[in-house]
Amino acid sequence: MNAAEPPQSPVSALEPWPDTVRWQPISTDLIWVELLRLALGLAVLLVGLAVGWALQGHWLFGAGCAVVLLGGGWRAVTIVRGVHAWGYAERDDDLLVRHGLLVRRLSIVPYSRMQFVDVSAGPLERAFDLATVQLHTAAAATDARVPGLRPAEASRLRDRLTALGEDRAEGL
Amino acid sequence: MPGGVAAPQVATVPDRSESPAPAGPATGPDADQPGPTGPGATAADAPPRQRLHPLSPVLQGAKSLFVVIAGLSWSTLSRVGFGWFAVLVAVLALGATVLAVVSWYNTGYHIVGRELRVHEGLLWRRTRAIPLERLQAVEVVRPLLAQLTGLAELRLEVVGGGKTEAPLAYLSVADAARLRQRLLAVAAGTPDQETTGAVPPTPGDPEVDATTPTEREPAGRPLHAVSNTDLLVSQLLTPQAFLLPVGVAFVVAQFLSEGSWSFIAVASTLTAMAGVLLQPVRRVLDDWSFRLARESDRLRIHNGLLETRMQTVPLERVQTVVVTWPLLWRMKGWLRLRLEVAGYSGGETDDRNRPDRLLPVGDLAVGTMIVDEVLPGVRLDALPLTPPPQRARWLRPLSARALGAGLHERVFAVRSGLLTRQLALVPYARIQSVRVVQGPAQRRLRLATVHVDTAGGSGAAAYDRDLAQAWALAAELTARGHAARRAR
Numbered sequence: 001m002n003a004a005e006p007p008q009s010p011v012s013a014l015e016p017w018p019d020t021v022r023w024q025p026i027s028t029d030l031i032w033v034e035l036l037r038l039a040l041g042l043a044v045l046l047v048g049l050a051v052g053w054a055l056q057g058h059w060l061f062g063a064g065c066a067v068v069l070l071g072g073g074w075r076a077v078t079i080v081r082g083v084h085a086w087g088y089a090e091r092d093d094d095l096l097v098r099h100g101l102l103v104r105r106l107s108i109v110p111y112s113r114m115q116f117v118d119v120s121a122g123p124l125e126r127a128f129d130l131a132t133v134q135l136h137t138a139a140a141a142t143d144a145r146v147p148g149l150r151p152a153e154a155s156r157l158r159d160r161l162t163a164l165g166e167d168r169a170e171g172l
Numbered sequence: 173m174p175g176g177v178a179a180p181q182v183a184t185v186p187d188r189s190e191s192p193a194p195a196g197p198a199t200g201p202d203a204d205q206p207g208p209t210g211p212g213a214t215a216a217d218a219p220p221r222q223r224l225h226p227l228s229p230v231l232q233g234a235k236s237l238f239v240v241i242a243g244l245s246w247s248t249l250s251r252v253g254f255g256w257f258a259v260l261v262a263v264l265a266l267g268a269t270v271l272a273v274v275s276w277y278n279t280g281y282h283i284v285g286r287e288l289r290v291h292e293g294l295l296w297r298r299t300r301a302i303p304l305e306r307l308q309a310v311e312v313v314r315p316l317l318a319q320l321t322g323l324a325e326l327r328l329e330v331v332g333g334g335k336t337e338a339p340l341a342y343l344s345v346a347d348a349a350r351l352r353q354r355l356l357a358v359a360a361g362t363p364d365q366e367t368t369g370a371v372p373p374t375p376g377d378p379e380v381d382a383t384t385p386t387e388r389e390p391a392g393r394p395l396h397a398v399s400n401t402d403l404l405v406s407q408l409l410t411p412q413a414f415l416l417p418v419g420v421a422f423v424v425a426q427f428l429s430e431g432s433w434s435f436i437a438v439a440s441t442l443t444a445m446a447g448v449l450l451q452p453v454r455r456v457l458d459d460w461s462f463r464l465a466r467e468s469d470r471l472r473i474h475n476g477l478l479e480t481r482m483q484t485v486p487l488e489r490v491q492t493v494v495v496t497w498p499l500l501w502r503m504k505g506w507l508r509l510r511l512e513v514a515g516y517s518g519g520e521t522d523d524r525n526r527p528d529r530l531l532p533v534g535d536l537a538v539g540t541m542i543v544d545e546v547l548p549g550v551r552l553d554a555l556p557l558t559p560p561p562q563r564a565r566w567l568r569p570l571s572a573r574a575l576g577a578g579l580h581e582r583v584f585a586v587r588s589g590l591l592t593r594q595l596a597l598v599p600y601a602r603i604q605s606v607r608v609v610q611g612p613a614q615r616r617l618r619l620a621t622v623h624v625d626t627a628g629g630s631g632a633a634a635y636d637r638d639l640a641q642a643w644a645l646a647a648e649l650t651a652r653g654h655a656a657r658r659a660r
Binding site: 137140 | 514603604605606607608609610611612615620623625626627630631646650653654657
């Protein structure tokens with residue numbers, strides 16, 4: 001990985017320290033996972049509303065269907081953009097994770113603060129050959145989750161984090 | 173039921189001696205398993221398990237008496253009459269006492285290697301091994317009943333535990349002091365003290381051989397003692413105390429207009445009133461005769477009127493120091509100091525059990541002195557705080573003026589709050605992670621918030637900094653965190 005020294009004058013909002021940090025994107029397959037998840041939720045809602053519409057025949061149910069569909073469409077767009085916005089970078093001493101479009105978040109977690117690493121993969125993620133790596137520190141507020149990694153990359157990241165964490169582990 | 177399960181348990185408990193045998197290498201988890209090898213094999217090389225003080229179940233039972241009465245409430249009293257109420261209370265309290273006796277019989281503790289093991293439970297037996305490297309703070313608490321009987325409760329705070337781990341209730345005061353010394357010695361990693369059963373009284377610590385240690389001044393160099401009148405005045409200067417006359421007037425007016433003075437109504441009203449006043453009254457009771465002392469690299473805090481507490485916090489465990497200036501205290505120029513230790517979850521509403529009081533009330537000079545003691549080199553009155561840019565007023569028209577953040581040599585300082593002003597100090601070495609968060613409105617204004625997460629408490633947040641400055645701040649915090657940790 002490249003230099004650890006942060007530059008003095010970062011400029012852009014999306015790219016802090018653009019010269020020194022190489023951001024890695026996550027797999028775009030996560031879009032499909034998230035879209036499927038969304039579709040499942042929408043389907044349940046729509047079926048409920050449709051049954052209500054068929055039984056009652058009130059126009060409000062139809063309007064509800066339309067609202068749900070509109071919201072779903074909007075959410076699908078944000079999912080696509082959100083997955084593209086997600087990124088992580090491994091520096092010499094810390095892991096950077098950024099995500100979010102509306103509310104943008106960047107987490108900087110030193111390896112030495114790592115308590116444990118979680119690698120998880122739900123059934124949908126497994127179907128698309130993806131996994132999620134989450135880094136935990138002693139602070140509950142720490143937010144360092146990297147979804148949408150290939151299993152090979154996930155285990156590489158996990159092994160690297162664990163090795164670095166053991167190297168530099170410190171107490172509290 | 174109790175006898176059958178408890179019988180094999182007793183066999184492993186050797187004579188309750190005061191000086192345990194030298195602790196060899198840990199004998200493993202089979203020390204408490206009444207296995208076929210017989211108790212003799214394990215008892216030989218493990219230090220004997222010690223019981224809690226025999227009076228503990230009595231105290232537990234007495235404690236449950238209050239709970240029972242509170243639980244039954246006034247309305248039950250009015251419904252069943254006084255006689256039945258007394259019978260009910262007696263039966264429930266007696267049952268609680270019997271349970272307490274059984275649980276006392278099955279509870280034991282001992283130190284194995286660098287662990288404190290606590291055995292408990294009757295049907296679901298549980299052995300908790302508490303790694304002493306992770307010990308954050310030790311507390312000796314003496315509730316009123318315990319003070320009358322010369323007992324004390326020992327509480328340990330361990331990283332990762334959501335709540336106070338392993339309250340050992342109750343030990344005799346001398347036992348508690350001795351055990352605390354020993355636990356702290358083991359936690360600090362002095363191996364020679366592990367093997368000698370009881371800690372020999374060292375010259376720097378005259379407390380070990382004292383008969384009633386918590387009654388005296390805390391050992392070490394006294395730093396500050398809060399005057400009780402200041403404490404009383406400070407708690408009168410709270411919203412609750414100010415609203416009390418209004419509440420009383422309202423109740424009296426209501427009674428006068430209705431003309432009913434039944435016992436139940438008055439009692440209920442008084443109970444409700446006590447609920448409102450609970451916090452200030454509790455603060456007065458808890459922080460009565462508050463004394464702070466420094467003993468090598470530990471902080472000793474001694475406080476309490478009905479329930480005295482003696483907390484010992486290693487200074488290197490302090491995660492955050494929070495300074496608060498409540499609105500009503502400003503005319504007096506008073507402030508309050510709080511410290512955060514890892515091991516207490518931030519969302520814990522019951523703040524009684526947190527060893528977080530560093531100074532219940534004091535003026536700036538005292539606060540500065542104590543902060544300098546806890547975080548050497550930090551001057552409370554000369555922190556390099558810079559306000560956020562002017563455009564932050566669009567987001568916080570009123571409180572933007574109160575915001576401020578600054579990088580001190582050793583700590584990250586953050587100020588916030590318009591009415592109740594707060595200043596959080598986080599040592600760089602305690603930073604767990606740094607986050608930069610930017611909401612949609614902040615993006616319009618090119619602002620961002622920098623969060624610093626710590627293992628205890630809520631960390632610190634520098635709100636609405638200029639974006640470039642926020643990135644620089646995050647980079648600087650990370651770099652300083654690395655440097656500070658490496659220096660240790």
